[in-house]
Amino acid sequence: MKKALSSPKTASIRTSVYRYQNILMVFGLILSFSGGSWDITFHILSQPESFFSLPHSLVYSGILLVISIFLINFRKNFSEAKPIKSNNILILAGIVLILTAGPFDFSWHLKFGLDGLLSPPHLTLLTGWLLIAIGNLKITNIRLNGTKKKKGETDNSGKIINSWEFKSISQGKVPHDKESIKIQNKVDWDDKIINGGGAQLYQLQLFLNLSILLMIISGFLYFFSLPFSETQSYNFNPPPDLAILVYGVGFPILFSSYFLYILCSYPELKTMVPLVGTFYVIITLITQISSNSYLSGYLGYYLLNLIPFFLYYLANLRYSFKIVSSKTETQNIDFKKKNTIPNLTSKYAVLGIIFALLSYSLCFPLNTYIYNEEMYGYLIYQYVVVYVYQMIFSENFMIILPMSALAGYIGFIISQTSHLHFRNKV
Incomplete structure (x- = not known):
């Protein structure tokens, strides 16, 4: 029954x-x-x-x-x-x-x-x-x-x-x-x-x-770079120099390789990269900025991170980013019979570097604590977070930008290798 x-x-x-x-x-x-x-x-x-x-x-x-x-x-x-x-x-x-x-x-x-x-x-x-x-x-x-x-x-x-x-x-x-x-x-x-x-x-x-x-x-990158793991019983904070390496190289590589992976894997879904980038901005905005009364006044500034993704979307509508040099080659090439496989275009390398350069602004405010631990060692009160963030960039941009660009190119190489490996398995 x-x-x-x-x-x-x-x-x-x-x-x-x-x-x-x-x-x-x-x-x-x-x-x-x-x-x-x-x-x-x-x-x-x-x-x-x-x-x-x-x-x-x-x-x-x-x-x-x-x-x-x-x-x-x-x-x-x-x-x-x-x-x-x-x-x-x-x-x-x-x-x-x-x-x-x-x-x-x-x-x-x-x-x-x-x-x-x-x-x-x-x-x-x-x-x-x-x-x-x-x-x-x-x-x-x-x-x-x-x-x-x-x-x-x-x-x-x-x-x-x-x-x-x-x-x-x-x-x-x-x-x-x-x-x-x-x-x-x-x-x-x-x-x-x-x-x-x-x-x-x-x-x-x-x-x-x-x-x-x-x-x-x-x-995972934040786990091994933020100085928030010291208690009365133990200290799991990473060494400051290692923390900067994990953050300063890890995030640019991540953003570069991840967004390029999306471009290569889902070329027909032109809105996917802007949508994923927007999602990242919104979650950070809600959980890290608007929830902090000392930073909520800077919501508008953080939303400026959406502009590069919007510009990318407009550019992608106007110009199609091609994986190989021609449409005919894309359709007819037999990857398994070729000794060499077509590389991603140089446009992808440029895009990868741009995505990597966004890491400093996308990772606000948490990156402030990472850089401060190594460079200044201030006891950061919440009302000075933005000031310290600006000071870090103004005094160290000659290090931050080239390091991010180089890591972005590494991300491009990683995505290229993954792309060719995937093509070999098709």
């Missing part, structure tokens, strides 16, 4: 949740990470620490959303075809780390009292976020590629085929065995249930995935 009453309704709910599972999990990551970023501001302002503070509540809410959404279709997640199943295992590993981080953090507080930014429980949590974000991004790419069959990928007979068949046939494999048929049946089921959301849903999902992944990687 219970089975008869619950089964149809439960199946309908689970199907609906499964269709939007990944985008809901990414939204949970955004909530959770934003709470963590806001918590840094709370500590900077010496706000009272409590288990149920507003930033902590955001962290818990996001984690609860991620875990509950994934568990609703737990069995389905692991009965998927291999590519999806493998990435769901990655997501599950991230969830296990997040669940471990909670009691780990509680026991750490009991033993050491207040903790700093860099601590084993916090690293565990951030690593869990990273694994979930990567797993979701890979699944999003698979789903998005699956919708492309509707645009006319065909086999030699002209029959429209899905991306799994397309890859198999292109490699000379014809699916006849039971395992292949089983995988194909799962792909067909996905067409009916999952792709009902359409390409627009997956593009939105992709935007949020790429955005939160960038924030999480930034979090």
Whole structure:
């Protein structure tokens, strides 16, 4: 009786949740990470620490959303075809780390009292976020590629085929065995249930995935560069010179390589780079600037970071950034038969350097504490943060700008290497 009453309704709910599972999990990551970023501001302002503070509540809410959404279709997640199943295992590993981080953090507080930014429980949590974000991004790419069959990928007979068949046939494999048929049946089921959301849903999902992944990687760089990890029981602050190296080289490389990765991987989505850049600005604005009464008056100045992304979007509409020298070459080249693969154009190198140079303004206000620790050693009161930030740049721009530009070019080389590696696997 219970089975008869619950089964149809439960199946309908689970199907609906499964269709939007990944985008809901990414939204949970955004909530959770934003709470963590806001918590840094709370500590900077010496706000009272409590288990149920507003930033902590955001962290818990996001984690609860991620875990509950994934568990609703737990069995389905692991009965998927291999590519999806493998990435769901990655997501599950991230969830296990997040669940471990909670009691780990509680026991750490009991033993050491207040903790700093860099601590084993916090690293565990951030690593869990990273694994979930990567797993979701890979699944999003698979789903998005699956919708492309509707645009006319065909086999030699002209029959429209899905991306799994397309890859198999292109490699000379014809699916006849039971395992292949089983995988194909799962792909067909996905067409009916999952792709009902359409390409627009997956593009939105992709935007949020790429955005939160960038924030999480930034979090790792901040963990190993900010001087916020000294307590009465231990001092995990990185050496100041190492902190400047991690920040001053790490962030320019990150912004350069990451935005170029987006350009190379999703060339048809011209708005993706401006959207991801805008997301970074908005999250920083909300959690680091507007939440700090001493800095909230500078919101307008920080919003100027949107101008380069807007100009890039206008330029991309006017001029198409090409990966190789001509459209014909793009369509006809056989990468596996060539000894050399076409390089990214010099425009990409210039773009990479520009993205890298933005790091000093994008990373305000936290970079102020990193540079100050090495260069001045001031005890920074909140009302002098902007003054110290300006002084650091005015007195050291001959070091900051060339270092960022060089790191940006390294980012370009990294993205070029990744691009060529990807092309070799196509």
